Amino acid sequence: MPVIIRDDILQSVEKPARYTGGELNSIIKDPSKVSIRFAFCFPDVYEVGMSHLGMRILYNLLNEREDTYCERVFAPWTDMEARMRENGIPLFSLETRQAVGSFDFVGFTLQYEMSYTNILNMLDLAGIPLERADRGEGQPFVCAGGPCAYNPEPLADFIDFFMLGEGEEIINEVMDVYGEWKKEGASREEFLNRIVKIEGIYVPGFYEPKYKGDGTLEAVSPLKASYPAKIRKRIIKDLDNIYFPEKAIVPYINIVHDRIMLELFRGCTRGCRFCQAGYIYRPVRERTPGKLAELAGKLQESTGYGEISLTSLSTSDYSGLPELTGELIKEMEPKKVNLALPSLRIDSFSLDLMEKVQKVRKSGLTFAPEAGTQRLRDIINKGVTEEDLLNSVGLAFGGGWSGVKLYFMIGLPFETMEDVEGIAKLGRLVADEYFKVPKEKRGKGLEVSISTSSFVPKPFTPFQWEAQDSIETLRQKQKFLRDKISGRHLKYSWHDPELSMLEAVFARGDRRVGRVLARAWELGCSFDSWGEHFKFDVWMQAFNDCGIDPAFYANRKRDPDEVFPWDHIDIGVTKKHLLREYQKAEKGEVTPNCMTSCVGCGATVFGQGICSEYSGGGRKQQNIASDGREESE
Amino acid sequence: MSKIRVRFSRGEAVKFISHLDLMKVFERAIRRSGLPIDYSKGFNPHPQMVFGLPLPVGMTSDCEYADFTLAEETGTEEFMQRLNASLPEGIRVTAAAVNNSKKNIMASIRGAEYLLQIFTNEVLSLENVSAGLENMLKCESIKVGKESKGKDGRRVLRETEIRPMILKAAIEPVRVLPEGYEGFGSAYLIKAELKAGSEANLRPDLFLKAFAQQLGTTADAVRMHRSALYSEVGGAKADPLDKACLS
Numbered sequence: 001m002p003v004i005i006r007d008d009i010l011q012s013v014e015k016p017a018r019y020t021g022g023e024l025n026s027i028i029k030d031p032s033k034v035s036i037r038f039a040f041c042f043p044d045v046y047e048v049g050m051s052h053l054g055m056r057i058l059y060n061l062l063n064e065r066e067d068t069y070c071e072r073v074f075a076p077w078t079d080m081e082a083r084m085r086e087n088g089i090p091l092f093s094l095e096t097r098q099a100v101g102s103f104d105f106v107g108f109t110l111q112y113e114m115s116y117t118n119i120l121n122m123l124d125l126a127g128i129p130l131e132r133a134d135r136g137e138g139q140p141f142v143c144a145g146g147p148c149a150y151n152p153e154p155l156a157d158f159i160d161f162f163m164l165g166e167g168e169e170i171i172n173e174v175m176d177v178y179g180e181w182k183k184e185g186a187s188r189e190e191f192l193n194r195i196v197k198i199e200g201i202y203v204p205g206f207y208e209p210k211y212k213g214d215g216t217l218e219a220v221s222p223l224k225a226s227y228p229a230k231i232r233k234r235i236i237k238d239l240d241n242i243y244f245p246e247k248a249i250v251p252y253i254n255i256v257h258d259r260i261m262l263e264l265f266r267g268c269t270r271g272c273r274f275c276q277a278g279y280i281y282r283p284v285r286e287r288t289p290g291k292l293a294e295l296a297g298k299l300q301e302s303t304g305y306g307e308i309s310l311t312s313l314s315t316s317d318y319s320g321l322p323e324l325t326g327e328l329i330k331e332m333e334p335k336k337v338n339l340a341l342p343s344l345r346i347d348s349f350s351l352d353l354m355e356k357v358q359k360v361r362k363s364g365l366t367f368a369p370e371a372g373t374q375r376l377r378d379i380i381n382k383g384v385t386e387e388d389l390l391n392s393v394g395l396a397f398g399g400g401w402s403g404v405k406l407y408f409m410i411g412l413p414f415e416t417m418e419d420v421e422g423i424a425k426l427g428r429l430v431a432d433e434y435f436k437v438p439k440e441k442r443g444k445g446l447e448v449s450i451s452t453s454s455f456v457p458k459p460f461t462p463f464q465w466e467a468q469d470s471i472e473t474l475r476q477k478q479k480f481l482r483d484k485i486s487g488r489h490l491k492y493s494w495h496d497p498e499l500s501m502l503e504a505v506f507a508r509g510d511r512r513v514g515r516v517l518a519r520a521w522e523l524g525c526s527f528d529s530w531g532e533h534f535k536f537d538v539w540m541q542a543f544n545d546c547g548i549d550p551a552f553y554a555n556r557k558r559d560p561d562e563v564f565p566w567d568h569i570d571i572g573v574t575k576k577h578l579l580r581e582y583q584k585a586e587k588g589e590v591t592p593n594c595m596t597s598c599v600g601c602g603a604t605v606f607g608q609g610i611c612s613e614y615s616g617g618g619r620k621q622q623n624i625a626s627d628g629r630e631e632s633e
Numbered sequence: 634m635s636k637i638r639v640r641f642s643r644g645e646a647v648k649f650i651s652h653l654d655l656m657k658v659f660e661r662a663i664r665r666s667g668l669p670i671d672y673s674k675g676f677n678p679h680p681q682m683v684f685g686l687p688l689p690v691g692m693t694s695d696c697e698y699a700d701f702t703l704a705e706e707t708g709t710e711e712f713m714q715r716l717n718a719s720l721p722e723g724i725r726v727t728a729a730a731v732n733n734s735k736k737n738i739m740a741s742i743r744g745a746e747y748l749l750q751i752f753t754n755e756v757l758s759l760e761n762v763s764a765g766l767e768n769m770l771k772c773e774s775i776k777v778g779k780e781s782k783g784k785d786g787r788r789v790l791r792e793t794e795i796r797p798m799i800l801k802a803a804i805e806p807v808r809v810l811p812e813g814y815e816g817f818g819s820a821y822l823i824k825a826e827l828k829a830g831s832e833a834n835l836r837p838d839l840f841l842k843a844f845a846q847q848l849g850t851t852a853d854a855v856r857m858h859r860s861a862l863y864s865e866v867g868g869a870k871a872d873p874l875d876k877a878c879l880s
Binding site: 004005006007008010011016017020021022023024250252253254301302303304305306335336337 | 646647649650651654658660661662663664665672678690691719721722723752812813814853854855856
């Protein structure tokens, strides 16, 4: 039975089209004709969730199955939530407007830690018990995946099972098992018993954490010998032949990324030491330009979008970029379709490309030097020199651009006040480049916007052992920069250190911080990543009520041999490699990227993508790493 | 170069889409259909289409109008069929005609008819509401506070005279209650003909506000539908697809 939502309710909320569905290419099936109903939940508002490519891929992929109907669910904004609670309306799916509590699966994608309270809130709105231990036969299985699932422990009490790694294959395997299980009418526990055998499945209820006297972990161990001691992520081997939707839902309202998203490749070869994405998505695997051009054509025809965005972690690293962009310009220009090129390194090729494809005002270009001095950029292994940056901005100013955004982090490991000051200095050097360009060649109205975020140490990075700066220290650094960055062309903005501190707690939290999450939600926290809803003092009360010290998680430097809550998860890259990188960071030594040589990070275990080029002999090994991968860690 | 005017409907599924978003829906549908739309010249080319009176968010309609300029001659039947094949559910082109008029649709609209269902928690008798409407229509002047944005961006209430913009209005009970509206004390349907377009425009919510003032109670829920839009030829009402409006 569909949930009925009267017009007066929808009329009284902001952007009612967030809740009404029916968009072009959304999939309509008869729910009575399928045996599996999957509610794909994004724990944020519609405009954010619909901009997420992973959800779109899995939505279409699941709906390819005749036995399954996957529908979309987003977090209702606070105004709608209030009306739903007043009127007894449960959380509902967009396609059939049916109660999520009646689905077989409720799946959450975990894109950022600060969406976790929304997960609890959505479960509550759906009438599903928050804790997995309280769910019984006939209730949905609550599952989760996505980048934050690599440290599943903070959510371990709420999620029945996690799917680790890329979802295209594993999700089908789970559905196959479910279909059989449902026919047999076996128990809830039995289903989990069956899927725990699938590589990449983590069933938190089958594992138990033990802690030492000092509060650190002793181990997270399987309760039975038959459960895997380490759960290895899944990766897709051949991106050209894996499912990619040829149709995309076209939202009625503006969403954050309102264009076709074409995924060039997965992973990144660069190995920046702060960047989790750079490690968890290894190894790099590309789609071929021919396949991408074909997909672009089909997606354009099925959506009518006027813009195609080439997405990846670092577009300039795509080996087929000139070929692909040449082909796309030829195909799309007559149709008045633009190309958007995010995360492009600025050089003469890319500037020329942007001239050709982007029909936008030459207002802003973004650069991410991340740190203010060469010393610190070497520590974080960000392979960008001051010269590179100044050359790039010089080119951009010469090409008519007049606005530059510079992204930095403060609180990076081994940072000194000299490094912080370097941010302001670099900002001034960038501004100087503008004035070197002859007046008639440069655009009007120089604006250099410097923005700093606060470093959050993440699992599966070389900095996972590091302490985050305290809120006070981060504030002092921000104040310092506010004083140093002056002049009418320079602008400075910064992030709330309170939010970064909470991110640090949940990024590296263990199972115990789940209690804080539940308490914060009880006290009214949700939409924490939206400034207007972030209630730091309520969060502090939640920590206090649970007797948990956030500093233990955020601001404590770990011993090299400390057991981490995510040590039973295997992303390919070994802990030993990460530690080696951490030690090199301390000495300011850089590590070459995968395109130059293999450094033996461990991702070769998958034998795919760029790794196979080394073993297969296609790529010449310059610097053979000695220790390779060690399974026993 | 040729111009085509269409009439289209907007159903329940798409009634919460803003006018701006609706234009994007058409822009994308046209691009998908491959119809030879003409683009504006300039740095950022836009498809040449003009829409009639914007439909307020939350309202359904079976009489929306739009003008399209085509770079190549295209038959009206073909145009309608290809556009419908590309439009999402809930938006349907129901008629199309060649348009030779210089005046675009936006500038031609003069009046509109609305079906307004009002639901109140309070039980109101038909005599009571009918008398209320009759008394209201007898007034020579009706003033309501209209919210608008002031110079500083803040919302201000301005008294607005609306009586001359109400052309006709009648009330009757709602015969079949829509699902979800069973719990109200009363449900009435108002058929109202109001001035509309660029010269004088009365939004139905403002009309309902005036009616609520008259009754001394406000509707707890409303459902709104636009049943007709018309322009004028020689002082008489005319359908925008009427020959007289297209030549």
